[in-house]
Amino acid sequence: MADARALLLWAVTVLLGASYSRNPLYSLLLLLMTLWVYDTAGAADVVSASTGSGRPSPLAPLRFALIAVPLGALFNALTSHFGATVLLRLPAWLPLLGGALTLEALAFGAINGLNLTVIFSGFAAFNQAVATRELLKLTPRAFHESGVVLSIALTFIPQTTHSLHRIREAQAVRGHRLRGLRDWLPIFTPLLVSALERALGLAEAMVARGYASVTDTAQPLRTQGLLALGLLVLLGGWLGYLFTPALRPVLLGVGALGVALMLTALWLAGRGNRHTVYRPRRWRAQDTWIVAGCLLALGTLLSRRAWMVYSPYPQLAWPNFDPLTALGLLGLLVPGLIPAREKTRDAGEMGDE
Amino acid sequence: MQKLLAGIIYTLSGALGVLTFLYPFFDPLTGSTPVGDVQQQVAPLLTAALVGLALLALLVELQGQSLSAKTIAMLGVLVAVTSVLRFIEVAIPLPGGFSPIFAPIIIAGYVFGPRFGFLMGAFTLLTSALLTGGVGPWLPFQMFTAGWAGMTAGWLPHQGRRWELPLIYAFGFAWGLLYGVIINLYFWPFILGPLDQSWRYGLSLPETLARYAAFYATTSLAWDVIRAIGNVALLLVLAAPMIKALTRFRLRFHFEVSRG
DSSP states (O other): OOOHHHHHHHHHHHHHHHHHOOOHHHHHHHHHHHHHHHHHHHHHHHHTGGGTOOOOOSSOHHHHHHHHHHHHHHHHHHHOOOOSOEEEEEOTTSTTTOEEEEHHHHHHHHHHHHHHHHHHHHHHHHHHHSOHHHHHHTSOGGGHHHHHHHHHHHHHHHHHHHHHHHHHHHHHHTTOOOOSGGGGHHHHHHHHHHHHHHHHHHHHHHHHTTTTOSSOOSOOHHHHHHHHHHHHHHHHHHHHHHHOGGGHHHHHHHHHHHHHHHHHHHHHHHHTSOOOOSSOOOOOHHHHHHHHHHHHHHHHHHHTGGGGOOOOOSSOOOOOOOHHHHHHHGGGGHHHHHHHHHHHHHHHHHHHO | OHHHHHHHHHHHHHHHHHHHHTHHHHGGGGOOOOOTHHHHHHHHHHHHHHHHHHHHHHHHHHHHTTOOHHHHHHHHHHHHHHHHHHHHHHHSOOSTTOOTTHHHHHHHHHHHOHHHHHHHHHHHHHHHHHHHTOOSTTHHHHHHHHHHHHHHHHTSOOOOHHHHHHHHHHHHHHHHHHHHHHHHHHHGGGOOOOTTTSOOTTOOHHHHHHHHHHHHHHHTHHHHHHHHHHHHHHHHHHHHHHHHHHHHHHHHHTOOOOOO
């Protein structure tokens, strides 16, 4: 499995690509690549099931596409009445819907649905490829307490689910049947009370092991002050950027300064929290390849933006296609190629053992 | 001094979050020249980054105030219980926008106060996103909005038994709708839909409001009404026993022996 940071950069690049592209050919290319990565990550997950990597996405990207693309096309066609190729006309007295249904509006809506599917598919692949514990490791040190809360929640979820089943069985033995919402009360109340009892026990165990045993763990004044200043500068820069268009380059710099101050405050807040890892994960060549692929795609997105622009209005026409742009975007395919090789190598190593 | 700075951080990060959510409405007030597609496409990414930063600032300040082991344990366990409810929602599609997570967030905020309510809302969405594969650019917006639901529940007056429950039911109904109204704002500028419902750079405020109202009425109102009714139905069942149980545990959690 690739490094979570490299895969996060990949997901963000897909997001940027989907946001920039209005050309359905490139959006389709992005979708195919994310589907490939999604599929490869799912296949790799079968091999690495014992490591607990990856979770099922609630809705597979293709199913999402089957809903989002036709729905987007239909919604846009029914409510937007622009375009030269009229397919049929709805009575004008219908509020919002009345008017011409055009091929161009259908195409425009479908492209919107396609772009949404690319974003969904990119993050579905990311979720599929990265294990929960790897995501937790991305938590910055400044968010130590948040990380602890998340760890507790994730650890307690299987226990809570187990309790839920046990309580349901116990109530069923007593003749309790679930017919309506109110019938959940005899199940939910014991579930809540038992969970809170566990929380009490856990808190006592944490204190006994010295958690928060120092007298004052509140943020130092300097960190708080820097955070407040960073927020103030960022907010000022953002408002200034919007309200004084003439000074935008300067105010963009002010906003960036605010972000820098905030990041410094976060670094200071995290400095006190030591983070030790029993088995640190090494940055491998495959991670560098993923980053290189993302940089190639980002460079293409920025330098060849003109090819990304497309509008089906006023009359539907075939979108432009530039093979060089497509080649640049293919950098996003790297995560889909690497796990297959890794899997083979892992299998070989297992065989050697 | 620390309290003053904490207050400033809450206010500024709240203001940054609110202004970023409301960006499509007040941006036209600037009267700036429309700059076409670039602004249209960059705006959603910029707003996601700003909301993320505001959320980070708020979280680091909230957790920086010496969260006790008891608070952390209770928060973690309550988030686990609520996330299991979200898991049920994902596994068994519920009607419309109905989601069982809001009732526990509102009740926890009401009993334990705004700070706990915010953390409960934000962490519930984060944990369930980690579990159900829902991590994406939408997550900071969802965390912020659910956090606000919990936080504002903490501001509700504790009026005594007669008005307590009706107030919570009304609050649950209002947040059922508000969640949709707020969360739609993050992707509305991104969607290039019908002209009379789409956000465009440089529109006047009344025109933007009219377009958003048309967009909301067409796409989300029915969905959100189901969520609001679902919230009230769940609160009718859960609110009284849950408030009783949480209040009892709050007293147990805060039990301390003074040195006399």
